[in-house]
Amino acid sequence: MALTFDKSIAFHKEAVEMIPGGVNSPVRAFRSVDMNPIYVKEAQGAKVVDVDGNPYIDYIGSWGPLIIGHAHPQVVKRIEQALHRGTSFGLPTELEIEMAREVTKRMPSVDVVRMVNSGTEATMSALRLARAYTGRSRILKFVGSYHGHSDGLLIRAGSGVATLGLPDSPGVPKEVAQYTMTVPYNNAESFTKVMEQYGNDVAAVIVEPIAGNMGVVPPLPGFLQTLREITEKYGTVLIFDEVMTGYRVDYYSAQGLYQVTPDLTTMGKVIGGGLPVGAYGGRREIMELVAPQGSVYQAGTLSGNPLAMAAGLATLEQLTEEAYQKLERAAAKLAEGIIQSGQETKIPVQINRVGSMVGLFFSDQPVTNYQQALQSNNDLFLKYYQQMVNEGILLAPSQYEGMFVSTAHTDEMIEQTVAIIRRVFKKLATES
Numbered sequence: 001m002a003l004t005f006d007k008s009i010a011f012h013k014e015a016v017e018m019i020p021g022g023v024n025s026p027v028r029a030f031r032s033v034d035m036n037p038i039y040v041k042e043a044q045g046a047k048v049v050d051v052d053g054n055p056y057i058d059y060i061g062s063w064g065p066l067i068i069g070h071a072h073p074q075v076v077k078r079i080e081q082a083l084h085r086g087t088s089f090g091l092p093t094e095l096e097i098e099m100a101r102e103v104t105k106r107m108p109s110v111d112v113v114r115m116v117n118s119g120t121e122a123t124m125s126a127l128r129l130a131r132a133y134t135g136r137s138r139i140l141k142f143v144g145s146y147h148g149h150s151d152g153l154l155i156r157a158g159s160g161v162a163t164l165g166l167p168d169s170p171g172v173p174k175e176v177a178q179y180t181m182t183v184p185y186n187n188a189e190s191f192t193k194v195m196e197q198y199g200n201d202v203a204a205v206i207v208e209p210i211a212g213n214m215g216v217v218p219p220l221p222g223f224l225q226t227l228r229e230i231t232e233k234y235g236t237v238l239i240f241d242e243v244m245t246g247y248r249v250d251y252y253s254a255q256g257l258y259q260v261t262p263d264l265t266t267m268g269k270v271i272g273g274g275l276p277v278g279a280y281g282g283r284r285e286i287m288e289l290v291a292p293q294g295s296v297y298q299a300g301t302l303s304g305n306p307l308a309m310a311a312g313l314a315t316l317e318q319l320t321e322e323a324y325q326k327l328e329r330a331a332a333k334l335a336e337g338i339i340q341s342g343q344e345t346k347i348p349v350q351i352n353r354v355g356s357m358v359g360l361f362f363s364d365q366p367v368t369n370y371q372q373a374l375q376s377n378n379d380l381f382l383k384y385y386q387q388m389v390n391e392g393i394l395l396a397p398s399q400y401e402g403m404f405v406s407t408a409h410t411d412e413m414i415e416q417t418v419a420i421i422r423r424v425f426k427k428l429a430t431e432s
């Protein structure tokens with residue numbers, strides 16, 4: 001029987017009158033899957049219940065932060081403890097030191113870290129710092145990568161920009177855009193060529209070490225190493241944007257997994273435990289330029305917020321080596337189940353996975369860059385998406401976003417998900 005969404009539809013009708021598109025972040029509008037947004041009532045572990053009472057197994061995980069599931073008891077407890085002491089002081093707290101200790105321990109490339117309120121702030125600030133450090137203006141990013149919505153980073157971006165098929169955003173002055181160069185992800189050759197021509201003018205190369213905003217696209221062997229070697233050659237700052245991959249793919253994040261050391265790292269999502277957080281950090285010599293130690297200004301009324309620090313610390317505490325092994329097993333089981341279902345039903349599907357980041361493309365070709373991601377079948381994704389929701393599986397409403405597995409996903413939930421995917425694939429195969 002089809003689910004009903006009467007309350008979600010009624011809420012959205014009211015929301016669109018007062019909020020752009022009815023949502024506070026574009027991907028939540030469900031436009032690319034031709035659905036009304038699902039309004040959430042509550043969530044626990046890996047389960048979400050919408051305002052109409054429909055239950056789901058959730059693979060959105062708030063777009064990455066909820067690696068130990070919704071409302072984890074330890075996170076709730078630590079937030080409650082902090083809450084009763086006051087929500088914000090505009091003065092330092094011990095929690096910020098605890099967080100800095102945790103970040104620097106788990107990311108050896110980070111000597112010094114500054115907390116901010118979002119991934120967007122983190123990448124924007126890291127670029128300013130890299131420009132000040134090098135005295136150069138140009139930056140280089142990869143096509144289909146998303147680093148938040150600051151002006152210079154909205155050029156040929158992924159995530160919602162790709163999902164909605166938007167051009168480089170109006171409102172970004174061409175004088176700003178001209179400093180952003182783009183190169184296809186995973187193309188070491190064209191990266192090297194561009195750097196040969198412009199390297200001495202490039203302040204920073206910013207990269208998602210595992211692309212997660214064109215769907216999930218892991219780096220090809222040697223790609224990140226090439227970025228490291230070439231940036232070193234030209235004195236360019238290498239920034240790993242680990243807002244999505246940080247503390248998700250490995251105890252030591254993507255830089256630990258691939259053994260490549262950036263100069264600066266941007267973080268967010270998991271270190272906020274579901275509260276608004278970002279951070280940037282890296283080599284002491286560069287970070288010393290940040291005010292008030294140096295003269296590169298960056299500030300924030302709510303930066304290092306005690307509730308956010310408490311939620312993040314409680315999350316990181318749960319993320320032991322064993323937790324990553326559990327995530328690996330669950331995500332591998334899910335990925336294998338999807339691949340098998342595709343083979344059995346002859347639905348052309350590609351699965352890209354690193355740890356608990358799982359990407360699905362309806363394509364018969366491997367996907368290693370944005371161009372290839374764009375060639376996957378969006379009509380099939382739309383039908384798949386609608387049927388999955390109707391079967392109680394909540395996925396990001398776009399083929400250019402991944403599935404996030406959490407430690408709250410049990411074996412039974414993964415088996416149930418795979419059984420549903422197999423059933424949906426069979427249906428799609430008979431319809432096509």
Ligand SMILES: Cc1ncc(COP(=O)(O)O)c(C=O)c1O
Nearest residue numbers: 118119120146147148241243244
């Ligand atoms: C890799 C990456 N960088 C930066 C951002 C921006 O983070 P935020 O949405 O917290 O501003 C995101 C997600 O939105 C992301 O996935």
Ligand SMILES: N[C@H](C=O)CCC(=O)O
Nearest residue numbers: 025027063159160213244
């Ligand atoms: N892909 C984005 C971040 O990782 C999704 C979050 C958003 O745009 O709301």
